[in-house]
Amino acid sequence: xxxxxxxxxxVALGCIYALIALGFVLIYKATETVNFAQGxxxxxxxxxxxxxxQVAGLPFPLAIAIAVAGMAGFGALVERAVIRPILGQxxxxxxxxxxxAGYVSRGLMTMVPTLGTETHAFPVPYKGVxxxxxxxxxxxxxxxxxxxxxxxxxxxxxxxxYSKLGIAMQASxxxxxxxxxxxxxxxxxxxxxxxxxAAVATIAxxxxxxxxxxxxxxxxxxxxxxxxxxxxxxxxxxxAIVGGLIIGVVESLAGFxxxxxxxxxxxxxxxLIMLMVxxxxxxxxxxxxxV
Numbered sequence: 642x643x644x645x646x647x648x649x650x651x652v653a654l655g656c657i658y659a660l661i662a663l664g665f666v667l668i669y670k671a672t673e674t675v676n677f678a679q680g681x682x683x684x685x686x687x688x689x690x691x692x693x694x695q696v697a698g699l700p701f702p703l704a705i706a707i708a709v710a711g712m713a714g715f716g717a718l719v720e721r722a723v724i725r726p727i728l729g730q731x732x733x734x735x736x737x738x739x740x741x742a743g744y745v746s747r748g749l750m751t752m753v754p755t756l757g758t759e760t761h762a763f764p765v766p767y768k769g770v771x772x773x774x775x776x777x778x779x780x781x782x783x784x785x786x787x788x789x790x791x792x793x794x795x796x797x798x799x800x801x802x803y804s805k806l807g808i809a810m811q812a813s814x815x816x817x818x819x820x821x822x823x824x825x826x827x828x829x830x831x832x833x834x835x836x837x838x839a840a841v842a843t844i845a846x847x848x849x850x851x852x853x854x855x856x857x858x859x860x861x862x863x864x865x866x867x868x869x870x871x872x873x874x875x876x877x878x879x880x881a882i883v884g885g886l887i888i889g890v891v892e893s894l895a896g897f898x899x900x901x902x903x904x905x906x907x908x909x910x911x912x913l914i915m916l917m918v919x920x921x922x923x924x925x926x927x928x929x930x931x932v
Contacts, residue, residue: 646777647893653783653852655889656790660845661866662873662881663797664838670814670876671834672728674735678743679842680863685746686712686843687850687859691761701766709843716839717832724835725828743860750857757857763850786848793844794882801878810834865892868912874922883923887911 664679676682686708693704723742727734750757770781801807813820813830821827846859853859869888873880888908896904903910915922 643776643897645774647897648890649777649779649783651890651893652886653786653889654893655869655886656786657845657849657862657885658866658869658888659882659885660790660793660841660848661863662870662885663794663878664842664845665867665870666873666876666878666881667834667838667841669870670878671810671831672724674724674728674732675739676835676838677736677739677863677867678746679838680860680866681743681746682712682716682839682842682860683846683849683863684857684860685715685750685846686839687763687846687855688750688756689843690847690850691763691855692756694764695761701764705847708847709840712843713836713840716842717836719839720832720835725831743863747857747860759856761855763847763855765851768851782851786852789844789848790882793841797878806833865908868908871912872915872922874925877922877924880922880924 661679661683664682665675668674668676668679689712690704690708693699693707694701697704699707719742723738724735727738765782765785767781767785772779772781772784799807801811809820809825810830810833812823813825813827817827849859849862865888866885869884870881871884872887873882873884888911891911892904892907895907899907919925
C-alpha cells in the first residue's frame with residue numbers, strides 16, 4: 642500500500658508537470674519558440690484566483706472561471722505586445738525575452754505589499770477531505786488534480802480533432818506559410834495559442850495551490866515541467882502528458898527510496914537517460930509534417 646500511496650502522489654504531481662509541459666508544447670508547435678515564463682504564468686494565475694476569492698470575495702467557481710479567462714486574455718496580450726514584434730529574430734532572442742519576462746513577473750509580484758512577499762493558503766471547498774484505500778490515504782486535492790487533468794486533456798483532444806479552430810491550429814503548427822496561403826489567419830491563431838497556453842498554466846497553478854500554497858517562487862516548478870516535455874518528445878501533446886506522469890512518479894519514488902537530494906535532480910536524470918536512449922523523446926519519432 643505504501644507503493645500505491647507513492648504512485649498516487651506521483652501521478653497527482655505528474656499531472657501538474659503535464660499541464661505546464663502542455664503549455665510549452667502548444668506554444669512550440671504554433672510558433673517554434675519556447676516560453677520559459679510558463680511557470681510564472683502558472684504563478685500569476687494562482688495569485689489571480691487567490692485575489693478573486695479572498696480580496697474580491699467571489700464564490701469559488703466564479704473566481705476560478707474569471708481567473709482562467711482573464712489569464713487567457715493576458716497570454717494573448719503578451720503574444721501581441723511582446724512576442725509578435727520579435728518573431729523572425731534568432732531563437733536566442735525569444736528565449737532570453739521569455740526568461741526575462743519570467744523574472745520581471747516575479748519581481749513585480751514581489752512588490753505587491755503583503756501579497757507578494759508572503760505564502761498564502763489557497764481556500765478550496767474540498768480542503769481536508771480524504772479517503773482511505775486500505776492503508777493508503779487519498780486526499781481530495783490529489784483526486785481533483787487527476788480528474789481535472791483528465792477532463793482537460795480530453796477536451797483538448799476533441800478540440801484539436803474535431804473543431805475548425807483545432808484543425809487550423811494543427812495546420813499552422815505543421816507549416817505556417819502553407820497554412821497562411823490556404824487562408825488560415827496564422828498570426829491570430831498564435832495569439833489564441835498563447836491565450837490557451839496561459840489558461841492551461843493557470844489551471845495548473847490553481848490545482849497546485851491547495852497542495853503547495855501560493856507564493857512567488859511556485860513558478861520554479863516550470864523548470865521541472867520542461868524535462869517532462871523533453872521526455873515525452875518536444876512537440877507532442879500526448880508526449881507532454883506521458884512525460885509529466887513519468888517525471889512525477891519517478892520523483893515521488895526517488896524521494897522515498899533513494900538518498901536525500903536525489904528527488905530534486907531525478908527529473909534531470911530521467912532526461913539525460915532519455916536523450917541518450919531516444920533523443921527525440923518517447924513520441925518524437927511519430928511526428929510527421931502534413932497540411
